[in-house]
Amino acid sequence: MEIAATGRYEVRITASDVGKRVSVRRLSVPGATGERFTDTVGVLTSWDDGVLVITRRNGESVRIAEKDLVAGKVVPAAPARRRGPAATWEELTRVTARAWPPVERERLGEWELRAAGGFTRRANSVLPHGDPGLPLDEALAAVRRWYGERGLPAYLQVATGAEGTQETLAAQLEQRGWTREVSVEVWTGALAPVADRSEGSEVVLSRTADAAWRARYGRTGAGEVAERVLHARGAQSAPEVSVWCAAVPAAAPGEPPVAIGRVAVDGRWATFSAVEVAPEQRRRGLATAVVAALARKALEEGAFAGCLQVESDNTAARALYAGLGFAVHHSYHHFRAPEPAERDTTGSGR
Structure with missing residues (x-):
């Protein structure tokens, strides 16, 4: 946490830091006597109307009232080096998608819509990499129509927890009522x-x-x-x-x-x-x-x-x-x- 020379905590993040990885400390029990703090690390995915949303690497979004902030700073975007072969999350996503391919797919801009008669979420979900070529709400409506025509629920597969992953998209989906049904770890x-x-x-x-x-x-x-x-x-x-x-x-x-x-x-x-x-x-x-x-x-x-x-x-x-x-x-x-x-x-x- 950021501590000034006076020994007091400082908040060194603003709404302009949305999209960056941050570490914040907040009051865990507002108004209680004594200092009771909770620390959160993740991507700052929004800061609106006095409320911050930070999305952790496990995809969980945490809402924090601005008035409860005690300290905060931007931290390096890349996590510590992991064991195992070097790879980006985009490379691994494409490798695992080829290993478990759908029987039907279609492009929506750079997004890939995949279907396989409902056999596993992996083969029946959107890989939302890049730009769908439409505003987000229009793209999500197109996704719903495409899966609805096939009698399937609409899923998006969203990555978190590595450099450049999709924490912002995860938060945007939650804001629109999309439900996170299952979380999966990719191991190497x-x-x-x-x-x-x-x-x-x-x-x-x-x-x-x-x-x-x-x-x-x-x-x-x-x-x-x-x-x-x-x-x-x-x-x-x-x-x-x-x-x-x-x-x-x-x-x-x-x-x-x-x-x-x-x-x-x-x-x-x-x-x-x-x-x-x-x-x-x-x-x-x-x-x-x-x-x-x-x-x-x-x-x-x-x-x-x-x-x-x-x-x-x-x-x-x-x-x-x-x-x-x-x-x-x-x-x-x-x-x-x-x-x-x-x-x-x-x-x-x-």
Whole structure:
């Protein structure tokens, strides 16, 4: 915090600092006796009518009354250097999107609208990178129409927590009544140390997510659409992605594998997904064996960096990947459009 030579705190931010990363201290209990403060770090996404909105790296927006500010300053936009391969959030977003492609997509300016019959939010949400070519409210209305024509809810996938991410857009969506339904962390790590792991389990690799594999995955209700997404045969452009599926066979013939996983190799990147283990077989190293086998195959195909996506509340998966040397790079959030009756047509908030 900024402390003047007199020993008093100072507020060294103004409304002109909107869009910058800031650190502020505020009274946590206004009017209480004694000094009770709360510190907040994030992107200053608005400062209107005496209220600041700061969006944290996890996508949460914090509203602070200007009168409660005790101290504040602009801090460096770039977070501390992370472990793992160097990459921007834009690069990782495009890599992971090619690894899990929609079956239909359309451009709205620089935004990309994606649909896959409702099979996963990842393949049925907008990548709002750059300029949509319209004012925000008009762009959001166009998004709602596009998904409505397909009988799907409208989602935007918005990134936070890295240099240049979309905290401002996240705050603008919240002001318009869009709801953050799920938050996901994007993790990165080197492949070689993962490939060196061996848990002694038989892992079978295949180009195909067959019926047994899909039975263990359990999220393939969209039928042919799901198969196209899983095999990266969606509406994507070059370079072609190389997909491998892994399975640890069950002891009984005809039973689904006890563990599965998937990797999509795209240049230097290997994107892991769909790692599942039968509940009764967990904590036996099967997930590690699957990821290690997929990492070895990805190395053979020329990749050397790995990435994956984990929901922020999936404690077990986060522990697994941390143990394999992966680390969080940034987060993204799926914001869902409000129902028509909830919609604020002024665009100024709820």
